[in-house]
Amino acid sequence: MSTIFPKWINTLPPLLLGGAVSTAGLAVAGVWYYATPAFWEVGYMPDQPGGGFNHQIHAGKLGMDCRYCHSHVETSAEANIPPVSTCYGCHSAGKLAKYNESDLHKQKTEFIRTAYATDTSIEWARVHKLPDYVRNFPHHAHVNAGVSCISCHGNIARQPVVWQHESLSMAWCLDCHRAPDKNLVPKDEVTQLFVVEQEMTDPAAMQKRGADLYKERGIASPENCGACHY
Ligand code: HEC
Ligand code: HEC
Ligand code: HEC
Ligand code: HEC
Ligand code: HEC
Structure with missing residues (x-):
């Protein structure tokens, strides 16, 4: 054997x-x-106070511009989260009848009036976050170059609760930096997510218009390590 x-x-x-x-x-x-977090954080959707701020209602249905609340996106690196007073402007007890006096609405927005009355801030959970070894991400540079919020956050105006749409990995940054043309839009469209979403269905036209804007604006998206790292 x-x-x-x-x-x-x-x-x-x-x-x-x-x-x-x-x-x-x-x-x-x-x-x-x-x-690594860069990959599995796509879809990240932490629990939020009051069940989450509804962009679908405010930015979608009501058509509010992003800059009404994220008022610093064009002028500073950080895209600020609005204070309670911004919400209270519409959700004070006095305005309830004007907007929606249903009991359900009153109940769902009560946490705003409570926070305002007690002078406390609403503790929104941070969704998008780069690691500390990456330099402060410059929102203003991107927005002023004509990169729409939709390129990096998806169509937030369709999200009842915010979730992370892109990986935010280094490869993702560099993919765009090497060829940003197709992501450039006229500046007044940067926050018009439904307009850009529609235009994105014709990638050839986006690319062509973007190539012109690229030249016109003298775009220079950095690939050297020091631009993004300390
Ligand atoms: C009425 C105020 C308001 C408007 C208008 C608004 N937002 Fe927001 N946004 C908020 C609040 C409050 C939060 C924090 C709660 C959360 O993350 O769910 C937030 C969170 C976000 C976040 C996630 C922040 C994080 O933690 O990473 C993004 C991205 C964002 N908004 C983009 C937009 C865009 C793009 C628009 C326009 C289409 C817009 N927002 C319009 C109030 C607003
Ligand atoms: C410009 C006015 C305006 C501002 C500013 C505003 N809201 Fe609203 N909000 C509305 C209106 C109008 C509705 C009701 C929409 C409806 O019933 O269809 C609403 C609805 C809501 C609801 C109920 C959602 C639901 O599921 O029915 C919540 C919660 C809410 N807002 C939270 C906030 C918070 C938090 C802020 C601040 C970050 C804010 N709102 C800022 C106008 C505003
Ligand atoms: C080129 C990509 C890009 C574009 C364009 C962009 N963002 Fe962001 N956004 C990011 C990244 C990356 C972060 C996380 C930044 C960090 O952790 O420092 C972020 C974070 C945020 C936050 C959270 C800030 C905080 O401190 O909690 C808000 C709000 C936001 N973006 C809103 C917007 C709005 C509104 C627009 C359009 C006017 C926009 N972003 C355009 C990539 C982008
Ligand atoms: C969808 C396209 C796109 C993505 C994604 C993107 N960028 Fe950019 N970025 C640009 C463009 C376009 C410019 C050039 C701006 C100019 O020329 O004024 C730029 C410029 C920059 C600059 C230089 C700003 C200045 O003041 O000159 C830094 C830093 C930067 N990006 C960091 C990042 C980081 C970090 C990420 C990933 C988290 C990222 N970008 C993702 C398009 C993008
Ligand atoms: C346009 C912005 C940008 C540029 C340019 C850039 N990086 Fe990064 N880098 C990032 C971001 C954002 C992260 C965090 C996300 C990740 O880990 O993918 C990162 C992460 C890293 C990491 C950690 C990777 C990990 O998985 O832990 C290293 C190492 C690194 N970068 C090295 C470099 C070197 C070397 C260069 C130059 C050749 C460079 N980077 C250029 C944006 C950039």
Whole structure:
């Protein structure tokens, strides 16, 4: 019987095992790479006070401009979150009847009046967050270059609760920096997400118009490490 299997076969199990280990090693490396936060945070949607601020109602249905609340996006690196007083301007007890006097509406917006009355801020959970070793992300540079919010946040005006639409990985930044043309829009469209969403259905036209805007604006999106890292 022993002649049926040649002697060298004895080394086969270790070989197979070695193969299995390196395959497993690759799989682990792959998972480790692709499962870094940069990848699995797409879709990240933390619990929010009051069930979440509804952009679909405010920016979508009511058509409010992003800058009504995120008033610094054009002038500073950070896109600010509005204070309670901005909400209270519409959701004070006195305005309830004007907007929606249903009990449900009153109940859903009560946390705003409570926060205002007690002079406390609403603790919104941060959704988009770059690691600390990345320099302050400059919103104003992007917005003024004509990159629409939709390119990086998806159509927020369709989101009842904000979630992360893009990976925010370094590769994602660089993909656009190497060829930003197709993401450039006329400046008055930057916050018009439904307009840009419609235009994006014709990528060739977006690319063509973007190429002209690229030249006109003298765009220079950096690829050197120091632009984004300390
Ligand atoms: C009426 C005020 C208001 C308007 C108008 C508004 N937002 Fe917001 N936005 C908020 C508040 C409050 C939050 C914080 C709560 C949250 O993240 O869900 C927020 C959160 C966000 C976030 C996520 C912030 C984070 O933590 O990462 C993005 C992105 C955003 N808004 C983009 C937009 C865009 C784009 C528009 C225009 C289409 C817009 N917003 C219009 C009030 C507003
Ligand atoms: C310009 C006026 C205006 C501002 C500013 C505003 N809202 Fe509203 N909000 C409305 C109106 C109008 C409705 C009712 C829409 C409806 O019934 O269809 C509403 C509805 C709501 C609701 C009820 C949502 C639901 O599911 O029915 C919540 C909660 C709310 N707003 C929170 C906020 C918060 C938080 C802020 C500040 C970040 C804010 N609003 C700023 C006008 C405003
Ligand atoms: C080129 C991509 C890009 C564009 C365009 C862009 N954002 Fe952002 N946004 C980001 C990134 C990246 C972050 C996270 C920044 C960080 O962690 O420092 C962010 C964060 C935010 C936040 C959270 C800020 C905070 O402090 O909690 C808000 C609000 C926001 N963006 C709103 C907007 C609005 C409104 C527009 C359009 C007017 C816009 N963004 C356009 C990439 C972009
Ligand atoms: C959808 C396209 C797009 C994405 C995605 C994008 N950028 Fe940019 N970025 C641009 C463009 C276009 C410019 C050039 C602005 C100019 O020429 O004025 C720019 C410029 C910059 C600048 C230079 C600003 C200045 O003052 O000159 C920095 C820093 C930067 N981006 C960081 C980032 C980081 C970090 C990310 C990823 C988290 C990112 N960008 C993602 C399009 C993009
Ligand atoms: C346009 C902006 C941008 C430029 C240019 C850039 N980076 Fe990054 N880098 C990022 C962002 C955003 C992250 C965080 C997200 C991530 O880990 O992918 C990052 C992450 C990293 C990390 C950590 C990766 C990890 O997975 O932990 C290293 C290392 C790095 N960058 C090195 C570099 C080097 C070296 C260069 C120059 C060749 C460079 N970066 C240029 C934006 C940039």
